[in-house]
Amino acid sequence: MKYYFIGTDPACENGTTTPYACGVHVHVGVSCEEPAGGLFFQSPVETDPWATVNYMHNTDGVTTGTVTDLMTGYSGEETVGRVVAVHDATGAPVACSTLMPVYQNPLTATNWGPYPGYSSNLAISGTWGPMTTSGVTQTYAYDFSGTDPRCVNGADPANAVSCGMHVHVGMTCETAEAIGGLFSKGVVTETPWLVVNYVSDATGNTEGTVTVMTGATQSEMVGHAVVVHDYDGAGISCAILEMVSCPEGCLPMTSGQEYRRARKARKLLFSSAPGESPPSAPSCPAGCMVDENY
Numbered sequence: 001m002k003y004y005f006i007g008t009d010p011a012c013e014n015g016t017t018t019p020y021a022c023g024v025h026v027h028v029g030v031s032c033e034e035p036a037g038g039l040f041f042q043s044p045v046e047t048d049p050w051a052t053v054n055y056m057h058n059t060d061g062v063t064t065g066t067v068t069d070l071m072t073g074y075s076g077e078e079t080v081g082r083v084v085a086v087h088d089a090t091g092a093p094v095a096c097s098t099l100m101p102v103y104q105n106p107l108t109a110t111n112w113g114p115y116p117g118y119s120s121n122l123a124i125s126g127t128w129g130p131m132t133t134s135g136v137t138q139t140y141a142y143d144f145s146g147t148d149p150r151c152v153n154g155a156d157p158a159n160a161v162s163c164g165m166h167v168h169v170g171m172t173c174e175t176a177e178a179i180g181g182l183f184s185k186g187v188v189t190e191t192p193w194l195v196v197n198y199v200s201d202a203t204g205n206t207e208g209t210v211t212v213m214t215g216a217t218q219s220e221m222v223g224h225a226v227v228v229h230d231y232d233g234a235g236i237s238c239a240i241l242e243m244v245s246c247p248e249g250c251l252p253m254t255s256g257q258e259y260r261r262a263r264k265a266r267k268l269l270f271s272s273a274p275g276e277s278p279p280s281a282p283s284c285p286a287g288c289m290v291d292e293n294y
Contacts, residue, residue, distance in 0.1 A: 001066070001067050001070070002064070002065070002066045002067075003024055003055065003063070003064065003065055003066075003067075004062070004063075004064050005055065005062070005063045005064075005086065006062055006063075007095075008022075008055060008057045008058075008063045008086065009022065009057055009088040009089050009094070010057050010059075011057070011088065011089035012054070012055060012056060012057040012088070012089050013056065013057045013058075013059065014056070015054065015056045016054055016089060018091065019051040019052070019091075020050070020051060020054075020087060020091045021054065021087060021088075021089050021090060021091045022054040022055055022056070022057070022087060022088070022089055023050065023053060023054045023055075023085075023086070023087040023091065024053055024054065024055055024065075024067075024084070024085075024086055024087075025039055025040075025050040025053060025084070025085050025087070026039070026040040026050070026072070026079060026082050026083070026084055026099065027039055027040055027082060027083040027084070027085055028040050028082065028083075029082070029083040030081050030082060030083065030098065031083070031098070032083060032096035032097065032098065036083045036085055036093070036096065037083075040072055040074065040079070040082055041071075041072040041073050041074070042072070042073040042074060043073060044073060045071050045072060045073040049070050049071055049072060053067055053070065054087075055086075068186065069186050069187050071187065075134050075135060075137075076134040076135045077134060079099055080099055080100065081098055081099060081100075082098065082099050083096055083097070083098055083099075084096070084097050084098065084099055105243050105244050105245070105246070105252045106129060106130030106131055106132050106243075106244050106252055107129055107130065107131040107132075107140075107218070107221055107222060107241045107242065107243055107244065108127055108128060108129030108130055108131065108241070108242060108244055108285075109127070109128040109129060109226040109239035109240060109241050109242065110126075110127050110128070110129075110239065111239050111240060111242075112124045112125060112126075112228075112237040112238070112239045113173055113237060113238060113239070114236075114237060114238075115173070115176070115179075115227060115234070115235030115236055115237055115238050116173070116174065116175050116176045116179070116235075116238075117176060118234060118235055118236060118237075120230065120234075120236070122146055122147070122148060122204070122230060122236045122237075123146045123236065123237060124144055124145075124146045124147065124228045124236055124237035124239075125144070125145050125146050126142070126143045126144040126145055126146075127141075127142070127143050127144075128140060128142050128144075128165070128226050128239065128241075129141065129142075129241075129244070130244060130252075131221065131241065132218070133216075133217060133218035133221065135217075136186060136187065136188070136213060136214060136215045136216055136217060137211060137212070137213040137214070138211070138212055138213075138214055138216075138218075138221065139209065139210070139211045140209070140210055141207070141208070141209045141210075142165065142198070142206070142207060142208060142209075142210070143206075143207040144198070144205070144206050144207070144228065145203075145204060145205050146204050146236070146237070147163075147198060147200045147204045147205070147206050147228060147230075147236070148163065148200060148204065148229075148230040148231045148236070149200055149201075149202055149203065149204045150200075150230070150231035151163035151197070151198060151199060151200040151206075151230075151231050152199065152200050152201060152202055153199070154197070154199050155197040155231070156231060156232075156233075159231075159232065159233045160194045160233070161194070161229050161233040162197065162229065162230075162231055162232065162233050163197040163198055163199070163200075163229060163230070163231055164193065164194070164196060164197045164198075164227075164228075164229040164233070165196060165197065165198055165210075165226070165227070165228045165229070166182050166183075166193040166196060166226070166227055166229075167182070167183045167193070167214070167221065167224050167225070167226055167241065168180050168181065168182060168183055168224060168225045168226070168227055169181055169182070169183045169224070170224070170225045171223045171224055171225060171240070172225065172240075173225055173238035173239065173240065176235070179225045179227065179235075179238060180225075182194075183214060183216070183224055184214045184215050184216070185214070185215045185216050185220070186215035186216065187215050188213060188214060188215030192212050192213055192214060193212065196210055196212055197229075198228075221241055222241060222242070222243055223240060223241060223242075224240070224241050225238055225239070225240060225241075226238065226239050226240070226241055244285065244288055246284065246285070246288035247284070247285070247288070249284070249290065249291055250284035250285070250288035250289065250290060250291060251288060251289060251290075251291045252288060252289075
């Protein structure tokens with residue numbers, strides 16, 4: 001999480017080693033008009049992760065910082081609406097607010113090209129995405145043609161990347177060396193991608209949905225290479241994960257009704273003369289949906 005505060009305690013200028021002093025904490029409560037309750041974490045997290053989360057007051061009046069790899073045992077969705085308290089140098093709470101969702105533009109990969117050095121007749125087309133992130137866990141849909149029909153019964157159990165579809169550390173598709181190994185980071189110490197693979201039909205079409213914990217945030221996924229593999233584990237095609245930019249009349253598929261109302265400053269009402277067809281809805285790219293208030 002990132003924070004940007006004005007008015008923090010000057011006594012926190014040099015930091016603190018006192019638990020909870022100068023702290024920035026999420027609590028179990030959901031209203032600042034009632035007691036905030038205990039700190040927000042649950043099993044399998046056994047030790048309070050908030051005890052050492054604190055800020056250092058900046059003498060220019062603006063205090064900023066970033067907290068990473070904080071394990072609470074809850075998902076991002078479960079954290080929405082919880083109380084956030086900022087504490088002074090004695091540990092007393094001095095300010096309170098509630099966490100609200102920030103809607104993120106999803107990611108997609110659609111610009112497929114041949115994997116460097118691949119010479120077979122397979123070629124991927126279709127869409128990986130929209131990919132969204134909750135905390136450091138990604139969920140995405142995929143809809144491909146051109147995959148390996150030999151994957152009709154699933155991957156080769158003797159080949160770790162057979163029929164695989166993976167995000168790689170590289171941010172280019174130019175060379176196999178630049179594409180690099182499989183991408184994960186932070187709290188994820190073993191690659192989560194070796195169990196992610198597709199099952200094709202007899203013509204090489206496949207679709208589905210995957211959830212995978214990579215340890216990365218949504219912004220940290222942007223620009224990475226995505227590779228789809230054949231039954232033998234060879235890379236077929238490569239594309240780059242890009243943030244979806246939704247055109248006029250379309251909104252990210254992760255947006256809620258409240259966000260749609262907030263984003264649109266006005267509501268357009270379509271009308272048509274008798275006998276005329278009503279105007280058609282906007283054409284929205286993958287990862288975007290029609291704004292019903294447009």
